[in-house]
Amino acid sequence: MHFAVLTVVAxxxxxxxxxxxxxxxxxxxxxxxxxxxxxxxxxxASGGLGAGAAPILGHGSAAIVDPLPQALILTAxxxxxxxxxxxxxxxxxxxxxxxxxxxxxxxxxxDDE
Amino acid sequence: xNDSLILATxxxxxxxxxxxxxxxxxxxxxxxxxxxxxxxxxxxVAVLLGLLVHGHGNRKTGRPTFLYVVAAGLGLALLxxxxxxxxxxxxxxxxxxxxDLPLLGSVELASAALFDLxxxxxxxxxxxxxxxxxxxxx
Amino acid sequence: MMNNLCVLPVVIxxxxxxxxILTHARPVVSRAIAISANILSLGVALALVETVRADGIQxxxxxxxxxxxxxxxTVDMLSALMVAVTMVVSTATLLFASVSLDDRLEKNFFYPxxxxxxxxxxxxxxxxxxxxxxxxxxxxxxxSYGLMALGSQGYQLQETFKYLVVNALSSALFLxxxxxVYGATGTLNMADLVxxxxxxxxxxxxxxxxxxxxxxxxxxxxxFPLYVWLPRAYYGPPTVxxxxxxxxxxxxxxxxxxxxxTLFFAPSSSFVLPLLSFVAGATMLLxxxxxxxxxxxxxxxSYHIVSQIGYMIMGLAIYTPLxxxxxxxxxxxxxxxxxxxxxxxxxxxxxxxxTNLRALGGAADGSPLLATLFMFAGLALAGAPPLSxxxxxFMLLRSGLEAANHVIVxxxxxxxxxTLYSMMKIYRYAFWREEAETAIVVPGEPVRTFAIxxxxxxxxxxxxGGALLLPYVEIAAAQLLDPAAWGTAVLEARVR
Numbered sequence: 001m002h003f004a005v006l007t008v009v010a011x012x013x014x015x016x017x018x019x020x021x022x023x024x025x026x027x028x029x030x031x032x033x034x035x036x037x038x039x040x041x042x043x044x045a046s047g048g049l050g051a052g053a054a055p056i057l058g059h060g061s062a063a064i065v066d067p068l069p070q071a072l073i074l075t076a077x078x079x080x081x082x083x084x085x086x087x088x089x090x091x092x093x094x095x096x097x098x099x100x101x102x103x104x105x106x107x108x109x110x111d112d113e
Numbered sequence: 114x115n116d117s118l119i120l121a122t123x124x125x126x127x128x129x130x131x132x133x134x135x136x137x138x139x140x141x142x143x144x145x146x147x148x149x150x151x152x153x154x155x156x157x158v159a160v161l162l163g164l165l166v167h168g169h170g171n172r173k174t175g176r177p178t179f180l181y182v183v184a185a186g187l188g189l190a191l192l193x194x195x196x197x198x199x200x201x202x203x204x205x206x207x208x209x210x211x212x213d214l215p216l217l218g219s220v221e222l223a224s225a226a227l228f229d230l231x232x233x234x235x236x237x238x239x240x241x242x243x244x245x246x247x248x249x250x251x
Numbered sequence: 252m253m254n255n256l257c258v259l260p261v262v263i264x265x266x267x268x269x270x271x272i273l274t275h276a277r278p279v280v281s282r283a284i285a286i287s288a289n290i291l292s293l294g295v296a297l298a299l300v301e302t303v304r305a306d307g308i309q310x311x312x313x314x315x316x317x318x319x320x321x322x323x324x325t326v327d328m329l330s331a332l333m334v335a336v337t338m339v340v341s342t343a344t345l346l347f348a349s350v351s352l353d354d355r356l357e358k359n360f361f362y363p364x365x366x367x368x369x370x371x372x373x374x375x376x377x378x379x380x381x382x383x384x385x386x387x388x389x390x391x392x393x394x395s396y397g398l399m400a401l402g403s404q405g406y407q408l409q410e411t412f413k414y415l416v417v418n419a420l421s422s423a424l425f426l427x428x429x430x431x432v433y434g435a436t437g438t439l440n441m442a443d444l445v446x447x448x449x450x451x452x453x454x455x456x457x458x459x460x461x462x463x464x465x466x467x468x469x470x471x472x473x474x475f476p477l478y479v480w481l482p483r484a485y486y487g488p489p490t491v492x493x494x495x496x497x498x499x500x501x502x503x504x505x506x507x508x509x510x511x512x513t514l515f516f517a518p519s520s521s522f523v524l525p526l527l528s529f530v531a532g533a534t535m536l537l538x539x540x541x542x543x544x545x546x547x548x549x550x551x552x553s554y555h556i557v558s559q560i561g562y563m564i565m566g567l568a569i570y571t572p573l574x575x576x577x578x579x580x581x582x583x584x585x586x587x588x589x590x591x592x593x594x595x596x597x598x599x600x601x602x603x604x605x606t607n608l609r610a611l612g613g614a615a616d617g618s619p620l621l622a623t624l625f626m627f628a629g630l631a632l633a634g635a636p637p638l639s640x641x642x643x644x645f646m647l648l649r650s651g652l653e654a655a656n657h658v659i660v661x662x663x664x665x666x667x668x669x670t671l672y673s674m675m676k677i678y679r680y681a682f683w684r685e686e687a688e689t690a691i692v693v694p695g696e697p698v699r700t701f702a703i704x705x706x707x708x709x710x711x712x713x714x715x716g717g718a719l720l721l722p723y724v725e726i727a728a729a730q731l732l733d734p735a736a737w738g739t740a741v742l743e744a745r746v747r
Binding site: 091 | 393405416420426427
């Protein structure tokens, strides 16, 4: 069980990093999304995984899993949601002002020394 | 936006259901899966569906108005968290009690629900603001 | 000691932020609300410092849940001092901003973002929970993204995007670190971790976690070799905002390093301190070399942020009571002085319309007071007596010599001279020569000068009267070096 989850984490993070290295803004954003999903899964695994158990007491099932990682993930997802929305807005705004979503084109438009 | 009769009809039916579902989720939230956050997201989806069908229309002022909603929600949540400090309890301490209502019987009233209401309002305001910002044509 | 005072430095900016969203279209009202909220928080912060000095560590268990189970705010001397200095510089910055920013920017949610930023910074200083630290970091980062993109110039947008990606990456690493800590120890409460973390040393897990957190806080605090995002990012936004970022944001990363290294990493992994020592030297040297190659007021200052962070980490790496006290003194000195230097750059920019040293000149003729203030602040940055930088550097050098760490002492002395050279370069090109023709008189100059002067005066006071701050800094260092006492105090505090 742990091995399967960790494999998924590894795949998510690998794909995320690959996309992150792309020069297209949109792919960078998707890459960060994948990366943070992989991290959230890792966080889930940190509390121990119980097959078929819910993080809720007193609803008939005797098996429960640690609810704390779930609270942490919820927080991380909310933050990730906000950051992704912000990144999309930024990418959109910079596309509108520069008519390109390629970081290479955007680079060095303003002369730096 | 394209006028699609099928989408418009489907949305007209699903929107009330979504709003009701949000209410159910919110009330369930105290002891079971649900709560202000997810209820807020469901409500925001209902708003998004409306946006898909009707477009922005002439509601140019959508963004700041919903930011005021965010402010109201934050304020409510903050006040709920601050209230116990007036009585000398630590910040965020919650309290609850039971009252008897006609028809419903004994109902639990918890101060955490007020906080959750604040969360709900913040989420709705926030998500709708984001949707407006991302869909409006500048 | 349970004390609701602990949470006020977070609550006041949040309440002010909420109000300021409502009044965002009215700059005059917004200024009044923001400045009074800041002064109120400053009062609370000073009260906290005094309370900690008199009664020891202060605590607040949120929702009355005791320490290992609920989230606690733990205020020791370091936290209290950091909050206090944060409120001092942010009040000066706010005063400066209220007479300098465009009406358009002010209405575009500058004040709410500013207050939410302060809320995040203060929360990060006060919290006693690892995950909560992550959350406060995100609060301050999200606000900083908004502030950094304020005005939406093309250059700003792309730099903000890069800044955002770098920070999102470090946040993902932060979460991986948290997952490892939770998986290995079953707790995220820092006080609880003080006792549970050393057990990980045998399996080598402690070292892995230490490295991850060093990278995370190294990115946020702009340490070698992870500082590359900083100079370009801090060039983009309006200078007031760069000033606040330059003074405060990286220091939150440095604070997190001070906190976590003294609590967990130094006692459990032997490689941490030598590594930090190397990083400190490299950060100092490469930062100042970067500054020497620049010809722009703001860019030079940005590279000096990096260089100066090396000194703070030097204090941490030497790890004696005197060195830590010196490091903390340095952080406080640096926040005051760096912000005042950026504000001078902002005032010069207001007057001449540029920060390019080649286009500037003669500012000393136009505004002698500004030139004098810059001279004092620049000398303080380089560490000349009798300013605050001298006291801080003296403590660091002495502790370095006592610890027989001669290499880092030598590097820090060389870097001090290079810093002085770099400040002289700014003075020579921006303030001497003939006055540039572009000089215009912009309203609000007295307020701007007052804001800068108050920070420079504080630096002078801390330099001449170093003995005023020393007792506080020494308490902070002593508390940092005794994590077990800190942990016990937090865990054994009774809830009501």
